[in-house]
Amino acid sequence: MSHLENEIKLLKDNILELMFLVKNQLEKGHRALDDFDEELAHEIIANEKRVDSLELTIDRDCENLLALHNPVAVDLRFVMAAFKINSDLERVGDHANSIANYITDFGAPVEEEIMKIMRIDEMYETSIKMMSNVFNAFITEDTDLARKVFKLDKKLNEINREVSSVTTKLIQKNIEETQNYLYLFSIIRKLERVGDLTKNIAEELIFYIEAKVLKHQKMKSKNNNGGNDS
Amino acid sequence: MESETQNPNPKASKVETKPKMDSKDQSFKLQANNVDVFYGDFQAIKNISLDILERSITAFIGPSGCGKSTFLRLFNRMNDYIDGFHMEGEISLDKQDIYDPSIKVEELRKTVGMVFQKPNPFPKSIYENVAYGLRIQGIKDEDFIEKRVVESLKQATLFSEIKDDLDKQALALSGGQQQRLCIARALAVKPSVLLMDEPTSALDPISSGKIEDLVHELKKNYTIVIVTHNMQQAGRVSDNTAFLYMGELIEYGDTQKIFTNPEKDRTQNYITGRFG
Numbered sequence: 001m002s003h004l005e006n007e008i009k010l011l012k013d014n015i016l017e018l019m020f021l022v023k024n025q026l027e028k029g030h031r032a033l034d035d036f037d038e039e040l041a042h043e044i045i046a047n048e049k050r051v052d053s054l055e056l057t058i059d060r061d062c063e064n065l066l067a068l069h070n071p072v073a074v075d076l077r078f079v080m081a082a083f084k085i086n087s088d089l090e091r092v093g094d095h096a097n098s099i100a101n102y103i104t105d106f107g108a109p110v111e112e113e114i115m116k117i118m119r120i121d122e123m124y125e126t127s128i129k130m131m132s133n134v135f136n137a138f139i140t141e142d143t144d145l146a147r148k149v150f151k152l153d154k155k156l157n158e159i160n161r162e163v164s165s166v167t168t169k170l171i172q173k174n175i176e177e178t179q180n181y182l183y184l185f186s187i188i189r190k191l192e193r194v195g196d197l198t199k200n201i202a203e204e205l206i207f208y209i210e211a212k213v214l215k216h217q218k219m220k221s222k223n224n225n226g227g228n229d230s
Numbered sequence: 231m232e233s234e235t236q237n238p239n240p241k242a243s244k245v246e247t248k249p250k251m252d253s254k255d256q257s258f259k260l261q262a263n264n265v266d267v268f269y270g271d272f273q274a275i276k277n278i279s280l281d282i283l284e285r286s287i288t289a290f291i292g293p294s295g296c297g298k299s300t301f302l303r304l305f306n307r308m309n310d311y312i313d314g315f316h317m318e319g320e321i322s323l324d325k326q327d328i329y330d331p332s333i334k335v336e337e338l339r340k341t342v343g344m345v346f347q348k349p350n351p352f353p354k355s356i357y358e359n360v361a362y363g364l365r366i367q368g369i370k371d372e373d374f375i376e377k378r379v380v381e382s383l384k385q386a387t388l389f390s391e392i393k394d395d396l397d398k399q400a401l402a403l404s405g406g407q408q409q410r411l412c413i414a415r416a417l418a419v420k421p422s423v424l425l426m427d428e429p430t431s432a433l434d435p436i437s438s439g440k441i442e443d444l445v446h447e448l449k450k451n452y453t454i455v456i457v458t459h460n461m462q463q464a465g466r467v468s469d470n471t472a473f474l475y476m477g478e479l480i481e482y483g484d485t486q487k488i489f490t491n492p493e494k495d496r497t498q499n500y501i502t503g504r505f506g
Contacts (some may be wrong), residue, residue: 002503068463072489073498211491 004069011061011082015089018054021047022089025096028192030124032100033187036109044100051093058086074208081208088197088204092131095190095197102183110180113166118166118184119159121202123191126155130198134205143209146202156195163188245479247279249286249470258325259284259304259423259453265319265475267300269312274300276477282470284422285446287454289468289485293459293500297477298457302425305455306342307335323423340367343416347428349408351415352398356383356392359400359411363419380420386414387444401444406437413444424448426456430463442467461501465489473497 001009025044032040062083065071071079074191103120115121130149137146203214248258260282267275274297282288290298303309304321309329321328330340340363351359358380369375379396383389388410388452392403409429416424426445430438445454445467458464464471465485472482473496481488481497492498499505 072461072465072501073492075502077491162291 004065004071004075007061007065007069007077008071008078011058011065011079012138014054014058014061015082015085016135017059018051018089019131019135019138022050022092022096023128023135025051026095026124026128026131029096029099029103030121030128031108032103033120033124034115036103036106038104041100041103045097045104048093048097051090051097055086055090056092058082062086076209077208077211081204084204085201088200091195092194095194099187099190102187106180106183110184111217114170114177114181114184117170117179118163118181118188119200120184120187123159123188125151126159127191127194127198130156130202131196134198134201137202137205141205141209143206146205149199149202153195153199156192160188160192245279245481246483247479248281249283249288249482250484256283256285259323260310260455261320261322261325262301262304263320263322265304265317265321267297267303267309267318268314268316270314274477275304278474278477278479279319280472280479280482282453282455283451285449285451286454286469287449287467289464289471290455290457290474290475291459291464291471291500292480293505294459295476296307296474298472298474299427301474302427302455302457303344305423305425306339306344308344310316310335313443321412340419340422341421342425343419343421344425344427345409345412345416345429348432348439349405349412351403351411353399353401356400356411357396360414360418363415367419379414382414382418383411385417385448387440387447388414404437406433406440409433409437409441413441413448417448420451423453424456426454428457428459431459438463451471461489473500475500 025047028040028044031037032044062079065079069075069162130152133145133149133152137143163185167181170181200215206212206214258281262278262280265275265278266273278301290302292298300309304317305323305328309315309317317329317421322340323341327333330384352362355363357379358483360382361375364375364378380389388407391407393437400408403411409432413424413429426438429445433441442463445456448454449469456464456468468485470483471485471488473480473488473492473494475496481494483493489501492501
């Protein structure tokens with residue numbers, strides 16, 4: 001293995017570590033919310049430092065690779081993708097951290113019925129599924145798998161579109177719970193952003209592997225994105 | 231060697247031979263059609279066809295021994311002196327076959343100048359080095375020669391550094407200055423094509439940078455073909471790049487495309503340093 005290949009492998013390993021960590025942060029957030037586990041929420045907040053630290057390491061790795069190895073073609077695309085994926089993952093980590101902060105502010109478990117009405121579990125499961133897909137797609141360099149997140153993101157957008165009216169109705173019914181409903185509303189919004197960022201990661205993966213630029217392009221047809229289901 | 235499937239019949243391989251034109255006014259300055267080159271029994275170039283746009287910079291890249299320098303030298307018939315050299319196919323300049331018996335090689339080389347890897351000034355003054363080509367053409371008008379010497383040195387971005395030392399020995403110049411002097415010498419006879427065989431490989435980064443800037447400037451008036459081992463240099467200076475491997479043209483096209491998303495695995499493996 002050449003020096004450059006070694007450096008690229010190290011960068012890949014660091015990205016995978018960050019992806020795994022961020023995916024874990026999301027999963028823990030889901031569990032912490034479901035079980036009202038404040039300790040787990042604090043663990044997420046503590047782990048945010050690891051996310052930030054890994055982000056800085058990856059930034060430095062990318063900078064060194066560009067400055068010292070002048071990568072071209074697939075190697076250049078990988079470093080460019082890694083740079084953007086790194087930033088996207090850090091922001092997903094930020095959202096997981098913000099959600100953990102909301103959980104510590106709740107003061108009491110959220111009623112199961114309310115979780116259902118606001119489709120919190122569906123939102124969490126879908127965004128974690130998207131993160132799992134890009135994680136596995138990154139390991140196997142499988143762009144079909146990466147493309148599956150586009151369809152999943154539409155589901156998140158649909159839930160997000162409904163959440164304003166759902167929250168308004170809940171507040172009208174029980175004004176005393178306004179604060180907690182607004183927390184849940186914000187969690188939905190954060191998870192929708194997580195979906196957008198995961199979609200960006202999928203696009204970066206496709207750019208790296210296939211040299212195709214997908215961002216800012218409307219999907220041509222529902223069946224064209226390879227995402228029948230995931 | 232690589233995962234790419236080898237074409238059993240290289241004559242039928244679909245390698246792009248024509249670069250994209252910037253405008254309709256541009257035309258092909260140099261054209262190679264089905265060129266084979268042999269040194270005795272050894273085949274150095276295998277059925278290469280390739281068109282080079284006028285007023286553009288074309289880089290030939292490939293590992294040592296791939297035939298890029300041999301291919302470059304075909305354009306001003308520098309291989310003619312090599313023992314056992316034999317060529318088949320056609321090389322044309324402005325659509326005229328330069329290997330036609332009616333072509334005078336000396337005349338051809340007025341149009342197609344060459345700069346070599348190692349600066350090779352004559353052991354004469356700076357002035358006489360640049361004037362040399364004009365004198366052997368029989369030009370006697372000293373005013374004309376002086377004017378052309380100054381103009382060529384300016385074009386080669388050397389004049390401001392040596393304008394008070396034109397009578398100094400050319401060999402006293404630095405390596406980078408000597409190389410620019412050789413470019414000035416080539417420019418003095420008003421060629422329309424400049425062939426450059428690794429022109430910066432013997433130079434430090436500052437001198438290399440000056441030559442690269444100069445090459446970029448000369449593109450406005452000249453067709454330049456450059457052989458280089460320096461991938462970054464090929465990427466920086468050229469409009470089109472041809473990748474040669476074991477005498478074959480593997481890929482040819484827009485430099486930006488070659489260095490970001492090459493079509494062929496062999497090109498990718500070479501430019502990313504995975505072989506060669």
